[in-house]
Amino acid sequence: xxxxxxxxxxxxxxxxxxxxxxxxxxxxxxxxxxxxxxxxxxxxxxxxxxxxxxxxxxxxxxxxxxxxxxxxxxxxxxxxxxxxxxxxxxxxxxxxxxxxxxxxxxxxxxxxxxxxxxxxxxxxxxxxxxxxxxxxxxxxxxxxxxxxxxxxxxxxxxxxxxxxxxxxxxxxxxxxxxxxxxxxxxxxxxxxxxxxxxxxxxxxxxxxxxxxxxxxxxxxxxxxxxxxxxxxxxxxxxxxxxxxxxxxxxxxxxxxxxxxxxxxxxxxxxxxxxxxxxxxxxxxxxxxxxxxxxxxxxxxxxxxxxxxxxxxxxxxxxxx
Amino acid sequence: xxxxxxxxxxxxxxxxxxxxxxxxxxxxxxxxxxxxxxxxxxxxxxxxxxxxxxxxxxxxxxxxxxxxxxxxxxxxxxxxxxxxxxxxxxxxxxxxxxxxxxxxxxxxxxxxxxxxxxxxxxxxxxxxxxxxxxxxxxxxxxxxxxxxxxxxxxxxxxxxxxxxxxxxxxxxxxxxxxxxxxxxxxxxxxxxxxxxxxxxxxxxxxxxxxxxxxxxxxxxxxxxxxxxxxxxxxxxxxxxxxxxxxxxxxxxxxxxxxxxxxxxxxxxxxxxxxxxxxxxxxxxxxxxxxxxxxxxxxxxxxxxxxxxxxxxxxxxxxxx
Amino acid sequence: xxxxxxxxxxxxxxxxxxxxxxxxxxxxxxxxxxxxxxxxxxxxxxxxxxxxxxxxxxxxxxxxxxxxxxxxxxxxxxxxxxxxxxxxxxxxxxxxxxxxxxxxxxxxxxxxxxxxxxxxxxxxxxxxxxxxxxxxxxxxxxxxxxxxxxxxxxxxxxxxxxxxxxxxxxxxxxxxxxxxxxxxxxxxxxxxxxxxxxxxxxxxxxxxxxxxxxxxxxxxxxxxxxxxxxxxxxxxxxxxxxxxxxxxxxxxxxxxxxxxxxxxxxxxxxxxxxxxxxxxxxxxxxxxxxxxxxxxxxxxxxxxxxxxxxxxxxxxxxxx
Numbered sequence: 034x035x036x037x038x039x040x041x042x043x044x045x046x047x048x049x050x051x052x053x054x055x056x057x058x059x060x061x062x063x064x065x066x067x068x069x070x071x072x073x074x075x076x077x078x079x080x081x082x083x084x085x086x087x088x089x090x091x092x093x094x095x096x097x098x099x100x101x102x103x104x105x106x107x108x109x110x111x112x113x114x115x116x117x118x119x120x121x122x123x124x125x126x127x128x129x130x131x132x133x134x135x136x137x138x139x140x141x142x143x144x145x146x147x148x149x150x151x152x153x154x155x156x157x158x159x160x161x162x163x164x165x166x167x168x169x170x171x172x173x174x175x176x177x178x179x180x181x182x183x184x185x186x187x188x189x190x191x192x193x194x195x196x197x198x199x200x201x202x203x204x205x206x207x208x209x210x211x212x213x214x215x216x217x218x219x220x221x222x223x224x225x226x227x228x229x230x231x232x233x234x235x236x237x238x239x240x241x242x243x244x245x246x247x248x249x250x251x252x253x254x255x256x257x258x259x260x261x262x263x264x265x266x267x268x269x270x271x272x273x274x275x276x277x278x279x280x281x282x283x284x285x286x287x288x289x290x291x292x293x294x295x296x297x298x299x300x301x302x303x304x305x306x307x308x309x310x311x312x313x314x315x316x317x318x319x320x321x322x323x324x325x326x327x328x329x330x331x332x333x334x335x336x337x338x339x340x341x342x343x344x345x346x347x348x349x350x351x352x353x
Numbered sequence: 354x355x356x357x358x359x360x361x362x363x364x365x366x367x368x369x370x371x372x373x374x375x376x377x378x379x380x381x382x383x384x385x386x387x388x389x390x391x392x393x394x395x396x397x398x399x400x401x402x403x404x405x406x407x408x409x410x411x412x413x414x415x416x417x418x419x420x421x422x423x424x425x426x427x428x429x430x431x432x433x434x435x436x437x438x439x440x441x442x443x444x445x446x447x448x449x450x451x452x453x454x455x456x457x458x459x460x461x462x463x464x465x466x467x468x469x470x471x472x473x474x475x476x477x478x479x480x481x482x483x484x485x486x487x488x489x490x491x492x493x494x495x496x497x498x499x500x501x502x503x504x505x506x507x508x509x510x511x512x513x514x515x516x517x518x519x520x521x522x523x524x525x526x527x528x529x530x531x532x533x534x535x536x537x538x539x540x541x542x543x544x545x546x547x548x549x550x551x552x553x554x555x556x557x558x559x560x561x562x563x564x565x566x567x568x569x570x571x572x573x574x575x576x577x578x579x580x581x582x583x584x585x586x587x588x589x590x591x592x593x594x595x596x597x598x599x600x601x602x603x604x605x606x607x608x609x610x611x612x613x614x615x616x617x618x619x620x621x622x623x624x625x626x627x628x629x630x631x632x633x634x635x636x637x638x639x640x641x642x643x644x645x646x647x648x649x650x651x652x653x654x655x656x657x658x659x660x661x662x663x664x665x666x667x668x669x670x671x672x673x
Numbered sequence: 674x675x676x677x678x679x680x681x682x683x684x685x686x687x688x689x690x691x692x693x694x695x696x697x698x699x700x701x702x703x704x705x706x707x708x709x710x711x712x713x714x715x716x717x718x719x720x721x722x723x724x725x726x727x728x729x730x731x732x733x734x735x736x737x738x739x740x741x742x743x744x745x746x747x748x749x750x751x752x753x754x755x756x757x758x759x760x761x762x763x764x765x766x767x768x769x770x771x772x773x774x775x776x777x778x779x780x781x782x783x784x785x786x787x788x789x790x791x792x793x794x795x796x797x798x799x800x801x802x803x804x805x806x807x808x809x810x811x812x813x814x815x816x817x818x819x820x821x822x823x824x825x826x827x828x829x830x831x832x833x834x835x836x837x838x839x840x841x842x843x844x845x846x847x848x849x850x851x852x853x854x855x856x857x858x859x860x861x862x863x864x865x866x867x868x869x870x871x872x873x874x875x876x877x878x879x880x881x882x883x884x885x886x887x888x889x890x891x892x893x894x895x896x897x898x899x900x901x902x903x904x905x906x907x908x909x910x911x912x913x914x915x916x917x918x919x920x921x922x923x924x925x926x927x928x929x930x931x932x933x934x935x936x937x938x939x940x941x942x943x944x945x946x947x948x949x950x951x952x953x954x955x956x957x958x959x960x961x962x963x964x965x966x967x968x969x970x971x972x973x974x975x976x977x978x979x980x981x982x983x984x985x986x987x988x989x990x991x992x993x
Binding site for chain 2: 068071090092093096097099100103258299300301302303320321323324326327
């Protein structure tokens with residue numbers, strides 16, 4: 034087995050080579066094989082300390098990082114916005130350097146400002162993993178999405194993936210476009226023209242305002258949550274109108290290819306961007322995405338840490 | 354030793370047989386014997402993950418479940434209302450299924466709505482333990498209360514227990530009535546008529562509005578906290594009036610039998626439902642209840658998990 | 674090696690003998706030697722449970738205590754003001770005794786009221802460690818500050834230390850004055866006369882309102898955070914005015930001796946009490962203070978616990 038990984042930090046997909054992305058998958062696959070076996074808890078990061086600095090609300094991503102850290106044998110500490118010294122006027126840089134002084138081995142950052150993780154990666158020595166920054170990037174989400182697709186499809190090369198919804202404000206969309214294109218997929222972005230500007234064509238994707246055409250071609254459709262918090266009221270008239278025009282319902286799902294899968298990063302708004310029964314149908318891989326979020330993050334933590342310390346990676350009973 | 358336990362979930366006392374209740378006590382007793390011995394930490398749930406989903410405030414119950422999980426060797430993660438995706442419009446079912454997808458092995462739920470744990474137990478495969486739902490049930494509290502009584506009295510058969518206070522809105526009262534009656538105790542409920550409706554007679558208890566008579570007969574009196582948050586203003590005129598009419602003070606405690614014990618699920622309001630010195634007297638078993646909450650919950654977690662996985666239970670140095 | 678330690682609690686520096694302070698340093702030094710070695714995790718408090726009851730906001734101190742507990746092998750649980758039953762009207766004494774009933778082995782308390790830790794130490798049997806109470810004391814901060822100075826200077830005997838800023842409301846200042854004086858240092862307190870009353874002379878320190886004179890003599894200057902929350906508006910006209918009169922900037926730092934160090938308990942207000950470049954200069958030992966906070970607190974937890982249980986202390990590979 035050969036692993037390629039050349040960085041202490043994971044900030045954005047645009048820096049990763051295809052080989053690095055595939056190394057994440059190789060490691061994640063090894064962890065997935067023993068996920069259900071509670072006796073196979075690893076000690077790869079035994080005694081290490083992972084700090085989750087989460088300055089925006091999150092359950093899923095935060096818990097997935099916590100579980101990933103613990104399954105690697107590391108301790109995990111979470112600091113939220115309310116509890117942090119940032120409320121006492123401390124700068125983000127000082128908060129991060131204090132975590133480092135407190136012997137953190139890896140810093141995971143979720144932050145409302147695009148670019149915050151990149152900035153921190155320059156001011157601390159330890160690895161920084163971006164857990165979502167503003168509308169910029171959410172690299173571990175894109176990696177787990179691609180990993181989930183690879184459980185259904187042999188390769189992403191030539192696969193058609195449609196991302197539907199609020200593309201403009203979505204860090205999930207941006208990271209997925211970068212990741213999917215590096216792996217050879219053809220990406221279509223669809224949704225209301227106010228949320229799917231034609232500029233996105235410059236990222237190498239097809240911009241499509243005709244929902245039917247966007248769905249008919251798709252091997253996979255990634256729905257995005259309508260994120261009220263990142264929108265001004267002028268981008269679309271109402272939630273109801275979004276649902277009636279772009280919500281994925283049974284009628285529209287019938288336009289998909291028979292084996293196309295439905296994805297969503299969560300939390301889902303049932304009856305808004307997705308019909309409730311579709312979310313629970315066997316086309317949906319939404320819960321598999323959640324589970325894969327654990328093993329992909331285990332892989333990212335291990336790769337960043339090993340690059341940083343120069344330690345060789347010992348995978349447990351790697352079967353591939 | 355023979356243990357009887359036929360369920361993956363603990364939702365309410367009404368489903369449990371007397372044998373199942375006694376199995377909880379048998380296991381809890383084994384844990385209690387080694388509680389003070391820090392070197393006897395068990396590995397019974399090693400590598401397992403327990404999620405505390407607490408959608409109402411709680412310190413005592415939440416910490417007791419956390420300590421119980423850790424003493425079994427499991428990891429424990431707590432998600433509170435403020436931190437959960439429920440604030441982003443996710444349904445409770447989706448939140449729970451996401452926890453399951455994140456590889457939780459047991460889900461502990463506190464919820465303001467009666468019936469929420471029962472509902473979740475149908476939509477996830479993993480065990481669900483009710484940590485208090487609305488005014489419906491608080492089964493682990495009732496089990497630890499009975500366990501505490503059994504440390505003072507040889508049997509509950511024929512024992513007289515008076516529950517005093519806000520019976521109408523109390524999940525603790527409902528679960529205790531069910532549990533105590535199954536174990537053979539005679540239960541009296543007492544308090545202001547607005548909070549102790551005569552309907553309760555249908556649960557097989559004596560409804561008594563004469564405090565002196567209710568106390569004179571009692572081997573144990575369970576006080577309930579006056580829960581402002583579950584009451585409308587019309588149930589009694591004022592806290593002061595409640596205290597003057599039904600607060601347990603020295604004078605009224607003198608009506609009790611000499612060896613009667615005083616119980617309270619906490620947190621106590623000193624000077625409201627209980628006189629401050631009485632709370633600290635050697636009649637009070639309030640802090641023993643708290644300690645027993647650990648071992649009873651260890652037993653419940655272990656029994657539900659073992660039933661679910663089919664694994665045999667190996668108790669550490671069982672002395673009974 | 675001989676260790677002197679005669680108490681289960683750490684409440685304030687005034688009770689500690691010089692020998693006890695030095696015992697903290699001896700133990701902390703042993704831990705520091707293996708701090709970077711993740712494989713050298715200790716099991717000194719294996720299976721023990723440390724409760725952090727933090728009734729004021731804190732990141733740095735709370736995390737340092739959590740990390741210290743974990744590095745000793747103990748479990749660590751944190752209870753904050755919002756999550757605690759104190760909001761349900763429970764008394765502090767009852768909250769603490771409930772923690773004890775939940776099998777806590779050590780209670781760490783941060784509280785807005787001066788004297789709260791002392792009070793709790795009388796009502797629970799387990800060790801109580803003061804993590805900051807009102808404007809009274811912050812003993813672990815003073816210990817880690819002195820420990821940090823001893824990494825730069827052979828002895829504190831005769832060393833000149835200037836504490837600059839809001840002395841009046843600062844528990845850090847009070848504890849440092851007591852600690853530094855016991856170790857033989859000469860302490861000067863400086864700042865606006867409203868925040869540095871002449872009464873402090875009774876603590877055996879020099880009160881100095883001339884900043885230049887206070888800095889020229891200093892081997893170390895300890896800056897204090899301007900704590901808006903503890904001040905009424907009448908103590909000084911504005912933050913800007915404080916900075917212009919007493920902020921440590923490059924020009925004023927030039928008055929210091931060439932090898933004088935700059936300290937700050939954090940979180941720092943860059944551009945207020947300290948110039949931003951100075952905070953990052955090699956004169957600053959601010960981040961070393963943070964790291965030393967771990968090992969000093971490990972030492973305190975271990976000494977208090979060992980005194981309480983009567984167990985002998987086994988230090989890992991003690992080199993001194």
